[in-house]
Amino acid sequence: MADVSLRGVCKAFGDTQAVDGLTLSIKDGEFVVLLGPTGAGKTTTLRLVAGLERPDSGSIVIGGRDVTKLEPASRDVAFVFQQYSLYPHLTVAENLAFPLRSPARKWSEAEIKSRVLEVAKLVRIDHKLESRSTRLSGGEMQRVAIGRALVRKPAIYLMDEPLSSLDAKLRGDLRLELKRIQAELGSTMLYVTHDQIEAMTMADRIGILAESRLAQIGTPREIYTEPANLHVAARLGQPAINLLPADLLPEGAAPTGTKTIGARTEHLTIRKAANGPADGTVDWVEHLGDQNHLHLKVGNRRLVTLTDPDTLFDKGDRVTVRLKSPLYFDGAGNRIAE
Amino acid sequence: MSAAAHSVVEPSTTSKRAAATLVIVYALISMIPLFWIFATSFKTPPDSIAYPPKIVFTPSIEGYCNLFTTRTRQTPEYINSLPPATSFCDETTRKRNMVIAGPSNFLPRFVNSLIIAFGSTFCAVFLGTLAAYGFSRFRVPLADDLLFFILSTRFMPPIAVAIPIYLMYRELGLSDTALGMILLYTAVNVSLAVWLLKGFIDEIPREYEEAAMIDGYTRLQAFRKVVLPQATTGIAATAIFCLIFAWNEYAFASLLTSGTAQTAPPFIPTIIGEGGQDWPAVAAGTTVFLVPILVFTILLRKQLLRGITFGAVRK
Numbered sequence: 001m002a003d004v005s006l007r008g009v010c011k012a013f014g015d016t017q018a019v020d021g022l023t024l025s026i027k028d029g030e031f032v033v034l035l036g037p038t039g040a041g042k043t044t045t046l047r048l049v050a051g052l053e054r055p056d057s058g059s060i061v062i063g064g065r066d067v068t069k070l071e072p073a074s075r076d077v078a079f080v081f082q083q084y085s086l087y088p089h090l091t092v093a094e095n096l097a098f099p100l101r102s103p104a105r106k107w108s109e110a111e112i113k114s115r116v117l118e119v120a121k122l123v124r125i126d127h128k129l130e131s132r133s134t135r136l137s138g139g140e141m142q143r144v145a146i147g148r149a150l151v152r153k154p155a156i157y158l159m160d161e162p163l164s165s166l167d168a169k170l171r172g173d174l175r176l177e178l179k180r181i182q183a184e185l186g187s188t189m190l191y192v193t194h195d196q197i198e199a200m201t202m203a204d205r206i207g208i209l210a211e212s213r214l215a216q217i218g219t220p221r222e223i224y225t226e227p228a229n230l231h232v233a234a235r236l237g238q239p240a241i242n243l244l245p246a247d248l249l250p251e252g253a254a255p256t257g258t259k260t261i262g263a264r265t266e267h268l269t270i271r272k273a274a275n276g277p278a279d280g281t282v283d284w285v286e287h288l289g290d291q292n293h294l295h296l297k298v299g300n301r302r303l304v305t306l307t308d309p310d311t312l313f314d315k316g317d318r319v320t321v322r323l324k325s326p327l328y329f330d331g332a333g334n335r336i337a338e
Numbered sequence: 339m340s341a342a343a344h345s346v347v348e349p350s351t352t353s354k355r356a357a358a359t360l361v362i363v364y365a366l367i368s369m370i371p372l373f374w375i376f377a378t379s380f381k382t383p384p385d386s387i388a389y390p391p392k393i394v395f396t397p398s399i400e401g402y403c404n405l406f407t408t409r410t411r412q413t414p415e416y417i418n419s420l421p422p423a424t425s426f427c428d429e430t431t432r433k434r435n436m437v438i439a440g441p442s443n444f445l446p447r448f449v450n451s452l453i454i455a456f457g458s459t460f461c462a463v464f465l466g467t468l469a470a471y472g473f474s475r476f477r478v479p480l481a482d483d484l485l486f487f488i489l490s491t492r493f494m495p496p497i498a499v500a501i502p503i504y505l506m507y508r509e510l511g512l513s514d515t516a517l518g519m520i521l522l523y524t525a526v527n528v529s530l531a532v533w534l535l536k537g538f539i540d541e542i543p544r545e546y547e548e549a550a551m552i553d554g555y556t557r558l559q560a561f562r563k564v565v566l567p568q569a570t571t572g573i574a575a576t577a578i579f580c581l582i583f584a585w586n587e588y589a590f591a592s593l594l595t596s597g598t599a600q601t602a603p604p605f606i607p608t609i610i611g612e613g614g615q616d617w618p619a620v621a622a623g624t625t626v627f628l629v630p631i632l633v634f635t636i637l638l639r640k641q642l643l644r645g646i647t648f649g650a651v652r653k
């Protein structure tokens with residue numbers, strides 16, 4: 001394991017700028033998640049670190065060694081792909097042993113066998129070692145793929161949406177397992193996803209990528225409570241943050257220059273307006289089982305917030321809405337710190 | 339392949355039977371010439387030219403004797419003075435007032451065919467695989483034009499280039515050499531091989547090689563360990579196509595080879611017996627000639643059946 005840093009890395013494919021001036025440091029043993037929409041440059045960033053792409057400019061340093069111009073094989077990284085992860089002509093055991101059988105490593109067959117078994121137990125696939133990799137279920141395949149990365153102890157593990165092709169239940173299980181394994185091994189990890197729950201639950205730090213640039217990096221808490229701009233604020237939170245014009249609701253505390261107010265569930269106080277003046281009406285209550293989404297109509301804007309499963313609100317109710325230290329953004333979309 | 343692309347209705351028993359009958363009838367019609375050749379190879383020379391043609395006859399391996407030997411005519415007195423015949427071939431030959439003078443040229447010609455066809459197939463598939471991999475995986479400048487150029491080498495009928503090639507080969511000393519024929523068939527087949535194999539290799543996701551390269555393999559090692567095993571279907575199908583072409587090729591072979599490097603196709607028609615064509619020997623030669631391609635195809639049948647659907651690699 002080692003520190004990894006990217007310094008001013010740029011990469012373009014033809015006219016498309018995939019990664020633009022990315023600077024990022026990952027400390028030894030840290031779990032960093034890159035979060036962003038499709039096309040934000042997440043996968044390209046991973047491929048640059050792995051050496052599958054060469055940066056147009058900038059440098060990549062792994063464990064104090066400049067690897068910018070090195071082949072993937074000599075960078076000491078492991079990669080888990082989103083799909084096509086297993087060699088279809090090999091069994092599970094052969095897939096797991098594949099990295100160890102590289103001519104560059106001189107492992108004896110006995111060492112390989114014991115290491116494969118050890119890792120297979122770690123990812124709970126040791127009962128299927130002799131199965132052909134094409135005969136596995138989606139979850140098993142992805143566990144083997146993660147296992148194939150774990151058989152080595154590289155400087156950094158790179159994971160490209162490893163859970164995205166799985167169903168929700170399996171994704172939840174593997175998410176926990178992956179975090180457990182990472183914590184157990186103390187491994188350095190750079191993990192790419194567009195799933196905010198994965199990012200929030202697993203990351204030590206989250207980097208938000210937007211339009212080829214790193215919009216913000218920080219702990220999940222920081223990213224959530226102190227987003228640098230509108231884009232970052234909109235990436236996190238379920239339901240998505242409500243972005244309202246500054247003058248929509250009575251709010252005396254807005255700093256000067258506020259153009260947009262960002263209000264999540266915890267920033268809103270909603271009460272039934274008995275007979276007095278109201279700010280809006282309940283448009284719809286969306287029942288999700290463990291929680292409800294409350295859709296409000298305020299002026300010509302819609303707000304969505306979370307509410308208890310046993311909510312007292314009903315369609316058509318008139319309500320008062322008050323803001324409780326929300327987020328303020330200026331005309332350029334950057335957050336105004338209080 | 340996706341089955342959801344179009345709805346599939348299980349055909350009715352009647353239509354299945356009708357289809358089966360049609361296929362069987364077509365197969366039988368296609369088999370008649372082959373059967374006729376096979377039957378003729380076991381006839382005696384008089385039976386082979388009998389009219390009306392004999393369907394029922396006493397089988398004889400005289401055709402095969404004549405195929406593998408040369409014979410000289412002798413007087414009955416000389417033949418009677420010889421020690422008793424030691425083999426069936428000896429005996430049959432003597433009945434026709436001839437003795438076996440030695441082995442014929444068929445075996446060396448057949449061996450030439452094997453060397454040239456398999457040699458050129460190996461070269462074409464080897465070069466084709468590497469080229470197809472290159473075209474599939476790297477940004478080759480003018481790749482589309484190059485691929486078209488490679489294909490264009492097959493536009494002309496072989497006979498159009500036969501004379502220039504003949505002159506070139508004479509100058510280069512490649513006329514009537516196995517090397518010359520291997521080079522020629524490789525050149526013709528490599529275009530087919532590149533095109534077929536590119537399709538197959540395109541279907542193999544590059545993530546596999548990328549994974550292998552990150553796992554500590556060089557590109558060439560990744561190609562050998564990951565790409566090749568998954569391309570075997572395509573390679574087998576391509577090899578059979580190349581082999582069939584090289585094995586059956588007649589025009590260049592008859593023009594460029596005459597002696598030491600002559601292949602079987604131009605040799606078989608030259609098998610002439612006393613007093614007209616020796617049809618059983620010609621038929622025997624053709625039958626023996628069919629064996630290697632049959633064996634090769636049967637050996638690779640599984641790959642071929644999967645590969646013939648061009649590029650439908652299991653994902």
